[in-house]
Amino acid sequence: MAERGRPRKFDREEALGRALELFWQKGFAGASLSELTAAMAINPPSLYAAFGSKEALFHEAVSLYGRTESPEIWLAMEEAPTAREAFDGFLRATAFSFTQPDKPRGCLIVLGALHADDTGSEAVCAALRKMRADNVTDLAARLRRAVDDGELPAGTDCDGVAAFYVTVQQGMSIQARDGASRETLLAVADGAMAAWDGLTGGTSTRGSTTDAAPRP
Amino acid sequence: MAERGRPRKFDREEALGRALELFWQKGFAGASLSELTAAMAINPPSLYAAFGSKEALFHEAVSLYGRTESPEIWLAMEEAPTAREAFDGFLRATAFSFTQPDKPRGCLIVLGALHADDTGSEAVCAALRKMRADNVTDLAARLRRAVDDGELPAGTDCDGVAAFYVTVQQGMSIQARDGASRETLLAVADGAMAAWDGLTGGTSTRGSTTDAAPRP
DNA sequence: CTCCTTTTTTATCGATCAATACATAAATCG
């Protein structure tokens, strides 16, 4: 079956990439239609014909972000042999991803739509919030695997540890957006890993750190 | 000299408080003028006569936030005898402040204007960014004082440690906005403090950093 | 070629944005 009708003049994926970059930089509500169409080099009717609506375009942009930017961050989480290396690689990859010279700073999932009531963006905000919640779930799952493997004690508070590391990563989005250097973010990652032994080592409830954890 | 002209019908401070709550909840760009005037129970001309502009109103709201919400968080940072207790109290007070039942979750300074290019909010965004940067400076200053006092080793990376703890606190704003419970944020604070020994000395300063954190 | 489908360009649409004109109301001053 061949294509009927007038052929599209622009590259859909390239236009989506331009939209992603603008959404990444200015957020869902902050990126106006006129800015989007200018960045995508198309007219509004072409945008609506190809993507449906601003919200649908944003969802597609988030999906593209997940396919292009996220894997780099989550690679270590899946492939590292130990949970400690997984979390360390996760945070270090985050520091790199959030400070790419030619891309907006920080994470689209975190910065894209924080306020639930920006112009009709409840669904958008809820979608990103769910993705952030899924991230916590994924980190906790990796920790439970480490408990099953015997790497971590049975009493490890996997949810609490996951919440801590996700919080650090989300804070790194703010820091990156504020202009923090890659070195600063790597130092933050090191700081978070300095808590590893204290968090996962024992059955402690609070503040019972063992010894320092030098980086490999 | 007495007040001339028709007296103001509304309480300026109370109206400012309503504006603060709305800005806190929806951000600078997300809080529209019609929403603001509705929340403040006044008409637009009264708003402009009393505050000048939406941006000026926001700056006053931020100032009110700094006078009412910030001191609780920064009290421990000034009064705690040791840097460790100062940072622990700082994070624990943050966990409490970010999860007050009758107030918006998270921090206005962090969530109020993240994207520099929301509708003419460059100045607003820059002001908040500066306040966030000043927070890092304050934390680093407290650490340097601890180095001078001999509590921390001379080689302590005060800027790096300050960046780490500020990053955690900023991440807690995201977490709080996503619905994290007070207990979860306290667990995050505990996690951050688990890194203290490794970050601030690494070399066996455990005598000065044992259990010294009172429960509020 | 003439239909048919789809995209393109141009020019908007109504709604909402932040910000004001204007006339009236309520106080003090002389």
Added chain:
DNA sequence: CGATTTATGTATTGATCGATAAAAAAGGAG
């Protein structure tokens, strides 16, 4: 009292928001 000053309520302002209507343009199908 009248004059002055300031705040209030109503009704808009021009600009911009997201989203379309309408007609011309560019292809395949018959």
